[in-house]
Amino acid sequence: MPELPEVETIRRGLEKHLVGKRISSIxxxxxxxxxxxxxxxxxxxxxxxxxxxxxxxxxxxxxxxxVAHVKMTGQFIYMDKSEKINLHPKLSIGxxxxxxxxxxxxxxxxxxxxxxxxxxxNDIRKFGWIKIVPTKEVAGLSFFKSLGKELPIKGLLGxxxxxxxxxxxxSSSLPVKALIMDQQKIAGVGNIxxxxxxxxxxxxxxxxxxxxxxxxxxxxxxxxxxxxEKGLLHGGASDVNYIxxxxxxxxxxxxxxxxxxSGEECLVCKSTIExxxxxxxxxFLCPTCQK
DNA sequence: CACTTGACCTGTCCGC
DNA sequence: TGCGGACAGGTCAAGT
Numbered sequence: 089m090p091e092l093p094e095v096e097t098i099r100r101g102l103e104k105h106l107v108g109k110r111i112s113s114i115x116x117x118x119x120x121x122x123x124x125x126x127x128x129x130x131x132x133x134x135x136x137x138x139x140x141x142x143x144x145x146x147x148x149x150x151x152x153x154x155v156a157h158v159k160m161t162g163q164f165i166y167m168d169k170s171e172k173i174n175l176h177p178k179l180s181i182g183x184x185x186x187x188x189x190x191x192x193x194x195x196x197x198x199x200x201x202x203x204x205x206x207x208x209x210n211d212i213r214k215f216g217w218i219k220i221v222p223t224k225e226v227a228g229l230s231f232f233k234s235l236g237k238e239l240p241i242k243g244l245l246g247x248x249x250x251x252x253x254x255x256x257x258x259s260s261s262l263p264v265k266a267l268i269m270d271q272q273k274i275a276g277v278g279n280i281x282x283x284x285x286x287x288x289x290x291x292x293x294x295x296x297x298x299x300x301x302x303x304x305x306x307x308x309x310x311x312x313x314x315x316x317e318k319g320l321l322h323g324g325a326s327d328v329n330y331i332x333x334x335x336x337x338x339x340x341x342x343x344x345x346x347x348x349x350s351g352e353e354c355l356v357c358k359s360t361i362e363x364x365x366x367x368x369x370x371x372f373l374c375p376t377c378q379k
Numbered sequence: 380c381a382c383t384t385g386a387c388c389t390g391t392c393c394g395c
Numbered sequence: 396t397g398c399g400g401a402c403a404g405g406t407c408a409a410g411t
Contacts (some may be wrong), residue, residue, distance in 0.1 A: 089404060159405050279404060287388040369404065
């Protein structure tokens, strides 16, 4: 379930493989998730790949951009014509590309050269989207327009301060877990890191956000940053369908604190991890550690 | 305005 | 073995 660490890992993979190249053609197989005119970016040099929250932006020299959101099951996979990559069979739905869940194919070339590589967009559940828009209009897209600040993850651009996070928590009576997953309040936190961050902060996800004491809010701020940094360090969590641009797996799923661990022992006190529903989402907690 | 619920999808898993 | 149903969760739209 791509959240900030997973999407940042995808961004790095795209940056590594795309910058300096150009797209010679785009095949749109499933039109519903694609909008905009491919002609606006064909034969234009790719100059950078940015990320805002869980959204990706590929910028072209002619001030056009491809904007994408992979939601839960979207995958960008880069395949060099000269090199066989080792796709994880389960996570990639078969080793061959394109396959029945491939919805967009970008043919790539180096500047002034023939096609040499392909970027596939796969998405089992088709919730993701790809748009082509002028770069100056990216910030005005509904998703980016209402996006909150990001936490200050080491090496990234997030600027949210402790004071700002305290103000956000204090402003709502929502369950604290639902609030920290609201992209308009804090960008980048999804279900995995919300669960693990709350466990690390020893806070019950059902607590009203504005009931947190200053000291608890401080622990949560620090803990969310810590789990996001750990997730990024491990290249994300390949729990279901997340896969890296070069076909490899992330490793954070081997380090989950509570997420997906219902029925297993708490890593701290050995109580049994419970699964409940908060804000309509599966939620994992240690009933002993989290108050 | 604050918050909740349902829709969008398909693969997987569980119980019968 | 097959089959129905619940479940997975990011975001948006509609409803309370």
